[in-house]
Amino acid sequence: MSDEDFKAKEVTRKPPKEPDENDKFWDMADSFIQVANENCKNATLGQVCASMMYASARFGAFTASVDAPTEETFKKQLDGAVQYFRTEYEKMLRSNFREYADNFRSYHPEKK
Numbered sequence: 001m002s003d004e005d006f007k008a009k010e011v012t013r014k015p016p017k018e019p020d021e022n023d024k025f026w027d028m029a030d031s032f033i034q035v036a037n038e039n040c041k042n043a044t045l046g047q048v049c050a051s052m053m054y055a056s057a058r059f060g061a062f063t064a065s066v067d068a069p070t071e072e073t074f075k076k077q078l079d080g081a082v083q084y085f086r087t088e089y090e091k092m093l094r095s096n097f098r099e100y101a102d103n104f105r106s107y108h109p110e111k112k
Contacts, residue, residue, distance in 0.1 A: 060085045 020026070032052070039048045064081040068074035100107060 056089075057085075 036048050036052055039051070043051075060081075064077065065074055068077060104111070
């Protein structure tokens with residue numbers, strides 16, 4: 001598993017007209033969020049959130065298995081891979097929670 005491919009970075013969008021080396025990353029994230037928003041029309045937020053977490057976990061396991069040269073190697077690397085994904089997810093989650101906390105009123109003007 002390549003850190004360059006999966007490492008969570010503290011990245012932020014640049015102004016819209018400025019090219020950004022992370023455009024592909026943001027475009028993919030936006031497309032997943034768009035699918036989640038569509039699913040919210042027919043499911044609860046909790047159901048959609050749980051299903052996205054499952055999909056991310058499933059794809060992470062797939063990615064780790066593709067990078068392992070053998071089944072034995074894959075099994076030996078499970079704990080390390082889980083720790084890696086957990087750490088990176090927590091970084092992204094905390095970053096997004098901070099951003100929502102900083103902008104809570106603008107995201108939810110109906111709440112006081």
